[in-house]
Amino acid sequence: MKGELGEAEQLLHQALRLSQQSENRQAVVYTYSMMANVAFMQGQLDNAEKLYKATMSYLLAGDMKEDDNAILEMSLKLASIYAAQKQHKLALAGYEFCILTLEEKIAKQKDLPEDVLPAEEKANTRLLLGMSLDSYARYLLSINQLPVAQKMYEKALQISSDVQGENHPQTVVLMNDLATVLDAQGHYDEAYSCVKRAAELAKETQHPEEHMVLNNLAAILMHKDFLQAKQVYKEALKQAQQKGDAASVQHIQEELSELAKRRKGSK
Numbered sequence: 001m002k003g004e005l006g007e008a009e010q011l012l013h014q015a016l017r018l019s020q021q022s023e024n025r026q027a028v029v030y031t032y033s034m035m036a037n038v039a040f041m042q043g044q045l046d047n048a049e050k051l052y053k054a055t056m057s058y059l060l061a062g063d064m065k066e067d068d069n070a071i072l073e074m075s076l077k078l079a080s081i082y083a084a085q086k087q088h089k090l091a092l093a094g095y096e097f098c099i100l101t102l103e104e105k106i107a108k109q110k111d112l113p114e115d116v117l118p119a120e121e122k123a124n125t126r127l128l129l130g131m132s133l134d135s136y137a138r139y140l141l142s143i144n145q146l147p148v149a150q151k152m153y154e155k156a157l158q159i160s161s162d163v164q165g166e167n168h169p170q171t172v173v174l175m176n177d178l179a180t181v182l183d184a185q186g187h188y189d190e191a192y193s194c195v196k197r198a199a200e201l202a203k204e205t206q207h208p209e210e211h212m213v214l215n216n217l218a219a220i221l222m223h224k225d226f227l228q229a230k231q232v233y234k235e236a237l238k239q240a241q242q243k244g245d246a247a248s249v250q251h252i253q254e255e256l257s258e259l260a261k262r263r264k265g266s267k
Contacts, residue, residue, distance in 0.1 A: 029058045036074070045081045052078055067105050069128055072098050076132050083139040095136040102129040123163050130159035134174060137181070146185050153178040169208070172201045176213045179220065188223050195220050211239035215252055218259075226263045233259065 036051035052074045059071060079094025102125060109122055137152035157174040164171060179195035182188075195217045202210040214236035221229035233256050240248040 029055060029062075032058065033074070036077075040077060040081070045084060049078060049081050052081075067101050069125060072101060072128060072132075076128075076135060080135055080139070083135075083142075088143070091139060095132065095139065098132040099129065099136065102132060126159055126163050130156045130163070130170075133159070134177075137177070141177075141181055141184075146181055150178070150181045150185065153181055167201060167205050169205070172198050172205065172207050172213065173209065175201070176216055179216060183220050188220065191220050192217075208243075211236045211243065211245065211248055211252075214239065215248065215255070219255065222259060222262065226259060230256070230259055 032051055032055040036048050036055055039045075039048035039051055056071055056074050059068075060066065064071060075094060076098045079091050079098060082088075082091035082094055106122075106125055106129060109117055109125065112122075133152045133156035137149045137156060140146075140149035140152060153174060157171065157178055160168060160171040160174050175194055175198035179191045179198060182191035182194060195213065199210075199213050199217045201207070202213045207213065214232050218229045218232035218236060221232060233252055237249065237252045237256070240252055
């Protein structure tokens with residue numbers, strides 16, 4: 001993957017030179033945005049930030065509106081860059097700009113007829129809001145702002161359920177994440193109910209991250225049922241091994257060791 005991204009970066013630099021030489025503005029903008037995405041995926045955050053800003057400047061100079069989904073998607077990536085760099089004020093401002101702008105946009109578009117704005121476009125805007133809420137919630141969870149993170153996850157989950165359905169992989173992930181933040185606040189019954197449903201859906205749909213959902217279910221079960229938690233951890237471990245997820249295998253083995261210590265201590 002790393003080698004492929006490096007190769008893509010070289011090709012994009014060549015494409016940018018050709019676009020600039022031919023003064024093809026549209027190609028320049030597209031290449032900048034692709035270079036920004038590659039830098040972002042490589043973890044070159046400073047470079048990605050500059051490239052996203054350059055792309056946005058080109059687009060806004062070409063009369064694209066500030067609330068266009070393309071601008072808001074890049075704004076969301078900038079917010080996540082600032083979050084990763086622990087630039088709290090910039091991250092907060094970025095997330096709030098994306099969420100408030102999208103909420104206003106959705107409210108304006110709500111009653112527009114299909115011939116003016118297709119349903120698919122409305123749905124895409126709602127899904128972008130869901131992505132923004134999800135990203136913001138993850139950041140809030142990382143800085144221990146748990147009640148606000150819970151609200152963001154609840155809103156993101158509602159959007160995903162409404163637009164994509166309860167069985168959609170992203171809905172299952174959000175349900176699992178909401179359970180995590182509920183558990184972290186000591187709302188164990190709510191967390192269990194949430195993660196139990198996520199685990200049922202993950203099994204029904206053969207979700208690629210079912211082992212992660214089961215791991216979370218087991219962690220929440222540890223509060224009240226050591227034996228059941230152990231059984232669920234073992235199933236999670238088996239699936240993680242089958243999928244070759246080394247990081248999850250190690251984590252689950254550590255959790256099983258912790259469970260054994262707790263069980264021994266409670267006797």
